[in-house]
Amino acid sequence: MAQIYVSGHRNPDMDSIASAIAYSRLKNILDGENQYVPIALGPLNVQSKAVLEGLGIPSPLFVKDVFSRVCSVYRKPTMVLDPDDPVYELVNMYNQNNPSVVTIMDGDEFRGLLSIDEINRYFLRENTGQRPVYDILLRNIPRVIKGFFLKKGGQEMIHAAIMVGAMDYKVFCRRLSECGTKPVLVVGNRLDHIKAALDAGLPGLILTGMSEDGLQQIDLSRYNGFVYVSHEDTAETIRLLRLSVAVDTLLVHKNTVRITDDMLFETAKGILAESEERGLPVFSHLTDEYIGFITRRCFLNMPRQKIIMVDHNEAMQSVPGLEDAEIVEILDHHRLDAPKTRNPISIIASPVGSTCTIVYDLYQRHSADLDEPTARLLLAGISSDTVMLKSPTATSLDMHAVSEICSAFSIDYDAFCRELFSNGSSLSSLDPAKAVSSDFKIYSECAVRFGIGQVEVTTFSDLSDVRDRYLAALESLKKAEKLEWTMLLVTNVMSEESMLIATEYKKNYKLLYEEREKGVYYLPGVLSRKKQLLPEIIRVLS
Numbered sequence: 001m002a003q004i005y006v007s008g009h010r011n012p013d014m015d016s017i018a019s020a021i022a023y024s025r026l027k028n029i030l031d032g033e034n035q036y037v038p039i040a041l042g043p044l045n046v047q048s049k050a051v052l053e054g055l056g057i058p059s060p061l062f063v064k065d066v067f068s069r070v071c072s073v074y075r076k077p078t079m080v081l082d083p084d085d086p087v088y089e090l091v092n093m094y095n096q097n098n099p100s101v102v103t104i105m106d107g108d109e110f111r112g113l114l115s116i117d118e119i120n121r122y123f124l125r126e127n128t129g130q131r132p133v134y135d136i137l138l139r140n141i142p143r144v145i146k147g148f149f150l151k152k153g154g155q156e157m158i159h160a161a162i163m164v165g166a167m168d169y170k171v172f173c174r175r176l177s178e179c180g181t182k183p184v185l186v187v188g189n190r191l192d193h194i195k196a197a198l199d200a201g202l203p204g205l206i207l208t209g210m211s212e213d214g215l216q217q218i219d220l221s222r223y224n225g226f227v228y229v230s231h232e233d234t235a236e237t238i239r240l241l242r243l244s245v246a247v248d249t250l251l252v253h254k255n256t257v258r259i260t261d262d263m264l265f266e267t268a269k270g271i272l273a274e275s276e277e278r279g280l281p282v283f284s285h286l287t288d289e290y291i292g293f294i295t296r297r298c299f300l301n302m303p304r305q306k307i308i309m310v311d312h313n314e315a316m317q318s319v320p321g322l323e324d325a326e327i328v329e330i331l332d333h334h335r336l337d338a339p340k341t342r343n344p345i346s347i348i349a350s351p352v353g354s355t356c357t358i359v360y361d362l363y364q365r366h367s368a369d370l371d372e373p374t375a376r377l378l379l380a381g382i383s384s385d386t387v388m389l390k391s392p393t394a395t396s397l398d399m400h401a402v403s404e405i406c407s408a409f410s411i412d413y414d415a416f417c418r419e420l421f422s423n424g425s426s427l428s429s430l431d432p433a434k435a436v437s438s439d440f441k442i443y444s445e446c447a448v449r450f451g452i453g454q455v456e457v458t459t460f461s462d463l464s465d466v467r468d469r470y471l472a473a474l475e476s477l478k479k480a481e482k483l484e485w486t487m488l489l490v491t492n493v494m495s496e497e498s499m500l501i502a503t504e505y506k507k508n509y510k511l512l513y514e515e516r517e518k519g520v521y522y523l524p525g526v527l528s529r530k531k532q533l534l535p536e537i538i539r540v541l542s
């Protein structure tokens, strides 16, 4: 079951929030195979918050971006060994499961990753010319070689070479005396050799093919090393002894870049490509704990977050990381400037007053059950986007949806709108920075990047007093977003007209509107940013 995000635009307004929630609900009714989750790309505006609270509908999930990250591709460790475990077990894991890497954990502490490369290196190291020396961990011997300890000396770990006592007694004694570091001796039922080895103080003896009688005759009273009785023959005993070495000795610690689960897919892929390792460990960016590893196989396909765009279709107004995501559907009432998609998708775009009208229409078309909270939510979205159906963007379809919802749930539309716009305020009651940015849209036209915010008020009376503060807020937003022009459409929902506060734009231009004072224009009858203001701005730019 895939999780599919249903997302409105950045700086979400009532229509974006309402259509994302209501459309997710419809999709979940129609499609049981996937899970549709409404998301918000920023904090809700006052109106949306009040409507959701009033209807008892939870706020959408806040999502910062949809970049693909390591967290969706790393692999949890299933093959784990303790640093003391014998190489024998590691080799068995490879024979049975051929894992890409095996994790070495000392309790909760991450020690390293081992791959077939380290096993190869271990056996190659044995053939570098000199007699190899091993770290023999005594407690591993019975785990690997069938047999028992006749005596355990004081040392748990012995650093020694391995020697076989198969030669003639005299040759053997000479060899022993010539040895630099004393070896661990593997020897059969040869009592003279055994006695010489005990006297020479070798660190340990492994006896093969011993008779009961022979064992009785060995005097260990003055010997401090270990004696192990193997049930295997000499060749097999030596082979297994080399495999009893702890995996810890195979770990070579290098300073590699730390991979965390929040790292971007492409970044981690690049690091792994540069590295000579088969796998790199992954740590939680929150707790710093080891959580798994990445291998090259993790990066064959980038997992893409599936997303339905509602109430917008332009990448610039959409969730950051959209380029990593898979757009599966678009539901919108704006001009079309959608990103290229990889697969065929469904687009429902219609020049109606609100995306919620399209969602309402889809509920009708699918005869899906529309419950009262969702119906009221759609009504709020339509009324907000069309300014109570007064905006020139409002169509007969919007009006039809409103009248059907109102009659189905006996809603007094005037009272509904009065409550919906009761948060409408005056400019001086708002924080300029917030008012300018809360419903702010960025456009790119004629190679000019500019942005227009919109705010609804119930009076213009205080505009002159606060003009400078709003212009300053627009200037800093212009800088922060690296734009060439920023403006705020201040819409009076009562008198159905707007004022535009605009920063200076470099070229000589002349807006069709009357400039009432420096940077403030009067826009009679203008309620819609996209349908009325935007065409005029584009005209000026082109």
Ligand SMILES: [Mn+2]
Binding pocket: 015, 016, 311, 333, 353, 354, 355, 385
């Ligand atoms: Mn809309």
